Amino acid sequence: MRDVFIYKVFPFFAGVIFLFSGFQAVGQSMNLSSKSGSNRITLSLTRKGELHYQVAHRDKLIIADSPLGLNCDDQNFTAGLSLVNVSPTEPRRETYDLKVGHVKTIDHVLEHKSITFKNSSGALMIVDLVTGKEGVAFRYRFPDQTSKIRVINSELTGFQIEKKAKGWLQPYNKAGKVTPGYEDFYFNIHPGDSISNPRNPSVGWCMPALFQVNDNKTWVLLAESATDGLFPGCHLQADSRDGLYKIAFAEKDEKYNLPLSDNNHPTAKLPWTMPWRVIIIGDQAGDILLSSLITDLAPASKLEDASWIEPGKATWSWWSHPEDHSPEIYNQFTDLAASLDFGYTLFDAGWEKANTEGGIIAKATAKGIKPMVWAYSAAYFEPEKRRKRFKELAAMGVKGIKIDFWCSDRQEVMACFQSLFEDAAKEHLLVNLHGTTVPRGWHRTWPNLMTAEAVLGTEHYFYEARYPALAAEQNTLLPFTRNVAGPTDYTPFALTIRKYPRLNTGVHELATAMIYTSGIIDFADSKEVFDSLPISVRQLLKDMPATWDKTESVVAQPGEQIILFRQKENLSYMVGINGTSKVVPVKLNLARYAKGFSKFRIIREGEDPLMSFKTETYPITSSWQYAFAPRGGFIIQFVNE
Known part of the structure; x- marks a missing residue:
């Protein structure tokens, strides 16, 4: 067994190390517990100066000894580390309202602690720790200031899951025509299992990743928060031998048609703050579903005035009429929105020609229906072109934009998203991301992010032969995985039988509109189907909220x-x-x-x-x-x- 120093356990040796490392607060330890004591994260150093951590819940080990560290182009923080300083524990209160969520107002107190290390060259790395009643989190920081760009060649971060645990994981598809897009099945696996039978060739596992550990008594969700333009979106490596899941960066070829560089490694000037690695913990699966830890850790809203942002429901013609881009069909769905008291309608691909020929945007606004329009990612990647186009859309009366085919978790794309949310907000435009990565707390920071795809939704009645047989199971998994990361554009209520015939009941499909959270609920299916509904169902659709003041988990059995x-x-x-x-x-x-x-x-x-x-x-x-x-x-x- 490896020699590990956990300073709280070995006070004599800890004092010696503190003395020679310049540590000023003898007696403080490299662990942090939540206020209730239910969750704890503990750091440790080996004799070789390798950094590790463990996570416990109610004194039971949940994440066993797991590696931490970064290997950079100019410095190595994977070994030879020594302790410099441990900050006092600081409680911070996170109180905020969400435009889209299970509850309206969040009010949580999180415990914070920062631990500073130096490597053999004297360069500093800080590990920030957070604990709360819903779990723990950590992130890396480089506090030095320099104009030189630092490159991270590899990240050692791992999550050691017991091999007898149960997991629900989604394969991370390799770059392709429409991948990665987080549109694969969640498979029931055990730690160490290889990827088997994904929808597309895959290079790893997605986050969020759900596990049931501790003899099935505890649920754990691995996720990220606060990813911005200073880091790529990350996934988990495919190889999880012995139950160790390691962080992987976005792949080099995740470019789709975007003008991205050949370097897929994280790069930034110092100081540099990286995303949170989030470990949500619950005694029941419902604790995972209801957690707001991801948004608790995200930056506060950057909008001084969010009063113009209104969640709602939308009609959407593409699912029932994918080849019909005529003004008549778009106008028909505007009329349908008005008849159902929906606030929005979504004009998908082909809307520009229909608007030129038939003025579909003006007709929608004249009826009091707010139009959202589809767009292609490449047209919104370059900042000046994007801002110009946003101004044009706002002037036309457009209220929101669905931007499709990103197919990348690269750092440049994460940076684009942050600028895109800001630019859209300046024109009072709502945003719906498609063909995209999962949100990472962004809907707190930018409340105009109403929803995002990154889900195996109802369009796959067109595309995936296995979907009908697995859809019901998947629908009871997504609330505990994908939807915890942020609002989900599942496009519910797809009743018409498509290429791969539906097996879920009609009520099941209707209920998904109220199971998932999405700031704009884009309802699938045709006017004829909606018109055929009983009065009671049509009234439900009229009354149904798009976001909630309060949610309770009554029955929570993922996959069941x-x-x-x-x-x-x-x-x-x-x-x-x-x-x-x-x-x-x-x-x-x-x-x-x-x-x-x-x-x-x-x-x-x-x-x-x-x-x-x-x-x-x-x-x-x-x-x-x-x-x-x-x-x-x-x-x-x-x-x-």
């Missing part, structure tokens, strides 16, 4: 079932979906959630589970029993009638 309680102002709902092909009994105490209401209205499957809906109203009960249909769902609204 999920039931959420949701509130927005005077509206209260309970919504659930079944991820299995079996009938599943459910028993719930509705009285606990129905304060102020006397009855509940449930929308469930009708005679044809694939296409029809049945609505019934009952008195509130403390022992409601229900049978989830295979791949089914339900939506309850609490009412007084």
